[in-house]
Amino acid sequence: MRILLKNGLVPYGSGYNSKKIDILIEGSKIVKITKDIPKNSAEKIIDAKNKLVIPGLINTHTHIPMSLFRGLADDLKLDEWLQKYIWPREAKLTKKDVYYGSLLALLEMIKSGTTTFVDMYFHEDEVAKAALKSGLRGYLAYGMIDFGNKEKAEKEIKEAKRIMKYIDSLKSERINFLFGPHAPYTCSPEFLSEIKHLADKYQKFITIHVAETKDEVKMIKKKYGKTPTHLLDSIGFLSEKVLVAHAVWLIKKDIEILAKRNVTVSHNPVSNMKLASGVMKLKELLAANVNITLGTDGPASNNTLDMFEEMKLAALLHKIATLDPSTVDAKTVFKMATENAAKFLGIRAGKIKEGYLADLVLINLNKPHLKPLTNPISHLVYSANGSDVDTVIVNGKVVMENREVLTINEEKILSKIDKIAKKFL
Amino acid sequence: MRILLKNGLVPYGSGYNSKKIDILIEGSKIVKITKDIPKNSAEKIIDAKNKLVIPGLINTHTHIPMSLFRGLADDLKLDEWLQKYIWPREAKLTKKDVYYGSLLALLEMIKSGTTTFVDMYFHEDEVAKAALKSGLRGYLAYGMIDFGNKEKAEKEIKEAKRIMKYIDSLKSERINFLFGPHAPYTCSPEFLSEIKHLADKYQKFITIHVAETKDEVKMIKKKYGKTPTHLLDSIGFLSEKVLVAHAVWLIKKDIEILAKRNVTVSHNPVSNMKLASGVMKLKELLAANVNITLGTDGPASNNTLDMFEEMKLAALLHKIATLDPSTVDAKTVFKMATENAAKFLGIRAGKIKEGYLADLVLINLNKPHLKPLTNPISHLVYSANGSDVDTVIVNGKVVMENREVLTINEEKILSKIDKIAKKFL
Numbered sequence: 001m002r003i004l005l006k007n008g009l010v011p012y013g014s015g016y017n018s019k020k021i022d023i024l025i026e027g028s029k030i031v032k033i034t035k036d037i038p039k040n041s042a043e044k045i046i047d048a049k050n051k052l053v054i055p056g057l058i059n060t061h062t063h064i065p066m067s068l069f070r071g072l073a074d075d076l077k078l079d080e081w082l083q084k085y086i087w088p089r090e091a092k093l094t095k096k097d098v099y100y101g102s103l104l105a106l107l108e109m110i111k112s113g114t115t116t117f118v119d120m121y122f123h124e125d126e127v128a129k130a131a132l133k134s135g136l137r138g139y140l141a142y143g144m145i146d147f148g149n150k151e152k153a154e155k156e157i158k159e160a161k162r163i164m165k166y167i168d169s170l171k172s173e174r175i176n177f178l179f180g181p182h183a184p185y186t187c188s189p190e191f192l193s194e195i196k197h198l199a200d201k202y203q204k205f206i207t208i209h210v211a212e213t214k215d216e217v218k219m220i221k222k223k224y225g226k227t228p229t230h231l232l233d234s235i236g237f238l239s240e241k242v243l244v245a246h247a248v249w250l251i252k253k254d255i256e257i258l259a260k261r262n263v264t265v266s267h268n269p270v271s272n273m274k275l276a277s278g279v280m281k282l283k284e285l286l287a288a289n290v291n292i293t294l295g296t297d298g299p300a301s302n303n304t305l306d307m308f309e310e311m312k313l314a315a316l317l318h319k320i321a322t323l324d325p326s327t328v329d330a331k332t333v334f335k336m337a338t339e340n341a342a343k344f345l346g347i348r349a350g351k352i353k354e355g356y357l358a359d360l361v362l363i364n365l366n367k368p369h370l371k372p373l374t375n376p377i378s379h380l381v382y383s384a385n386g387s388d389v390d391t392v393i394v395n396g397k398v399v400m401e402n403r404e405v406l407t408i409n410e411e412k413i414l415s416k417i418d419k420i421a422k423k424f425l
Numbered sequence: 426m427r428i429l430l431k432n433g434l435v436p437y438g439s440g441y442n443s444k445k446i447d448i449l450i451e452g453s454k455i456v457k458i459t460k461d462i463p464k465n466s467a468e469k470i471i472d473a474k475n476k477l478v479i480p481g482l483i484n485t486h487t488h489i490p491m492s493l494f495r496g497l498a499d500d501l502k503l504d505e506w507l508q509k510y511i512w513p514r515e516a517k518l519t520k521k522d523v524y525y526g527s528l529l530a531l532l533e534m535i536k537s538g539t540t541t542f543v544d545m546y547f548h549e550d551e552v553a554k555a556a557l558k559s560g561l562r563g564y565l566a567y568g569m570i571d572f573g574n575k576e577k578a579e580k581e582i583k584e585a586k587r588i589m590k591y592i593d594s595l596k597s598e599r600i601n602f603l604f605g606p607h608a609p610y611t612c613s614p615e616f617l618s619e620i621k622h623l624a625d626k627y628q629k630f631i632t633i634h635v636a637e638t639k640d641e642v643k644m645i646k647k648k649y650g651k652t653p654t655h656l657l658d659s660i661g662f663l664s665e666k667v668l669v670a671h672a673v674w675l676i677k678k679d680i681e682i683l684a685k686r687n688v689t690v691s692h693n694p695v696s697n698m699k700l701a702s703g704v705m706k707l708k709e710l711l712a713a714n715v716n717i718t719l720g721t722d723g724p725a726s727n728n729t730l731d732m733f734e735e736m737k738l739a740a741l742l743h744k745i746a747t748l749d750p751s752t753v754d755a756k757t758v759f760k761m762a763t764e765n766a767a768k769f770l771g772i773r774a775g776k777i778k779e780g781y782l783a784d785l786v787l788i789n790l791n792k793p794h795l796k797p798l799t800n801p802i803s804h805l806v807y808s809a810n811g812s813d814v815d816t817v818i819v820n821g822k823v824v825m826e827n828r829e830v831l832t833i834n835e836e837k838i839l840s841k842i843d844k845i846a847k848k849f850l
Contacts, residue, residue, distance in 0.1 A: 074750075107793040274807070276752075
């Protein structure tokens with residue numbers, strides 16, 4: 001089907017200068033961007049007047065089934081939060097819980113303009129089912145942990161392969177598998193090497209938590225005599241196919257390694273602030289030309305999946321941390337949430353360009369907090385929130401129109417979810 | 426008129442434990458809170474099922490006409506931002522601009538659940554007209570600056586008195602005047618003393634910017650040999666009737682002074698982050714029992730008036746600044762945005778209690794990002810945003826119902842505002 005977006009305001013080109021222009025979509029792609037495309041060029045016309053058309057936002061680090069734990073434990077340190085609150089609840093999670101928790105999170109992502117996400121959790125085949133249904137683009141990892149136990153390692157690899165096989169069998173253009181060893185402090189170097197070997201063999205990406213807390217770095221240094229990043233590099237783990245999440249506590253040498261190996265970083269400012277993990281060295285990473293993307297982390301440590309908030313907080317956190325408001329500007333964080341993430345994933349997305357994927361989001365500009373329309377990119381980053389998203393298109397298909405989600409029955413999920421989550425209270 | 430809120434979820438008492446309960450409003454006040462109030466007790470019934478009923482949020486520091494400058498200048502230091510971008514534009518502002526800019530901001534505040542605000546700007550009589558129309562509760566200060574010039578000081582006092590007289594003549598329960606000397610670095614000690622004298626004479630509050638930037642403190646110390654707070658105290662300026670905004674760069678002695686004089690602080694985390702002003706010492710101020718409230722600052726340095734974001738950022742900023750997630754919790758920041766501000770203003774508001782003002786906000790809980798309903802106060806602070814506000818009641822009158830603003834013609838203002846703001850581009 002061909003879809004024509006008429007008269008939208010489009011931040012276009014590398015400077016994101018907004019132009020009023022039409023966009024024609026055919027199949028999964030943007031095929032034409034120009035003024036005055038005739039209405040008979042498409043089967044469906046979407047009136048984008050008074051709307052800003054942006055590339056769909058890409059959330060590069062989350063754990064979506066954790067939406068079930070939203071608000072259950074706040075104002076706690078990562079260790080206590082995980083050990084006292086999250087892990088005991090995760091032990092109770094069923095496949096069905098993961099499926100419904102995923103649907104809830106997918107609804108939230110659609111309604112806040114995320115079109116692609118990278119997830120790490122368990123029962124990831126259930127996440128895949130939900131993501132397939134939702135219409136979003138997902139990169140899904142089974143979170144693997146061996147704690148140095150060989151038997152556990154074997155089991156984990158078996159489960160990862162099962163999930164990979166399942167996801168590959170879906171033959172979906174949108175749903176993809178990647179490997180997800182949890183972190184250097186929960187996975188042994190031997191286990192990590194084996195996973196790296198498998199990722200090469202099956203040509204998959206890898207995502208892993210690295211240097212999220214000061215304690216983690218201390219632990220790894222004590223055990224291996226190296227920083228987590230250095231440890232990973234010393235076993236040949238790092239490459240342009242690796243996405244590291246958090247990367248808060250890095251030394252200069254770590255940044256050099258990440259740059260040299262073309263590793264992509266998923267920066268999670270809201271989670272880092274909420275769990276008081278620390279401030280990532282964004283300025284230094286940008287100076288070293290490391291590819292930086294944005295992630296919300298799971299909704300239990302944020303507590304939303306709103307990438308607009310993540311963009312604003314990325315800008316704000318580094319202004320205050322450096323006491324310099326020019327450290328990172330609106331365009332830079334918008335690029336992190338779009339283009340940089342697409343670059344890592346190797347998809348033609350994150351920009352509005354002919355030949356690129358039709359992963360597009362329409363923002364309703366007719367709101368008091370988005371007026372006057374002085375600077376659309378500033379408004380996107382500093383004034384908008386997820387609720388301003390009006391229409392979402394993924395892979396050339398309309399997933400939400402005028403805030404009505406077309407792929408998941410929102411009312412049904414919302415009315416069901418409190419009952420499902422009751423056992424975690 | 427009597428209004429009955431049926432079956433709302435109400436965070437009640439000092440622990441904010443949520444109960445499903447009915448609220449009866451008569452005139453400007455809450456007259457009854459109990460289960461099963463009969464429907465014939467009121468002329469108007471509002472179905473609050475699946476809604477959270479909270480005290481209206483109180484924004485204790487803003488400059489609402491600056492909504493016209495939203496997005497015009499970002500990623501700049503306070504000095505450059507003020508001198509190169511804001512002041513030249515303010516020179517072009519007409520009374521009409523201030524009136525329409527205020528209406529735009531009032532729309533935004535209503536739609537994001539603010540029921541009371543403290544403003545400082547010029548042409549504040551126009552702000553008063555707009556606020557009167559909006560239905561919100563406003564405390565309005567004419568921002569005064571003398572730069573040590575006696576003639577200027579006299580003019581400023583004349584203008585402040587004119588505004589005071591105008592606002593007092595409105596005889597509104599909602600619209601109040603307060604004195605607004607801009608800051609110790611723009612107002613001479615003699616001028617500040619005179620204003621303090623007038624405030625005592627007319628029994629008005631005072632609000633003033635204090636220690637917002639490091640440079641300001643340096644300048645004041647060089648000129649007077651004292652910190653800004655110490656300087657103000659040395660001229661007898663500080664009391665429980667004074668609201669200081671920002672208070673970022675305080676030394677221990679400053680905190681002791683603020684505590685001793687029962688001064689209230691308006692904490693502005695988003696503005697402080699965006700302008701990279703610095704991190705206020707919240708932990709130390711709380712430990713000294715200083716009354717802390719929250720403000721968004723003007724929409725040109727935020728860039729919204731969303732108090733939900735301000736609450737979240739207050740919690741997040743101090744967690745990361747101290748590397749301790751327990752530094753400030755959801756209940757503490759919610760109290761800052763409600764009860765603490767009402768305490769300063771001397772109004773019975775900020776709590777849901779019989780005999781208190783009916784300044785109430787209904788939050789629509791039937792949204793993916795507010796599910797499951799584990800912990801309402803956590804959701805308010807960490808998950809909600811202004812767009813979740815459904816209905817707003819101020820002084821016993823419905824100002825917005827089901828997101829339709831009843832006091833200001835939203836469509837008209839939104840369609841007009843780009844034309845008005847064009848000259849500032």
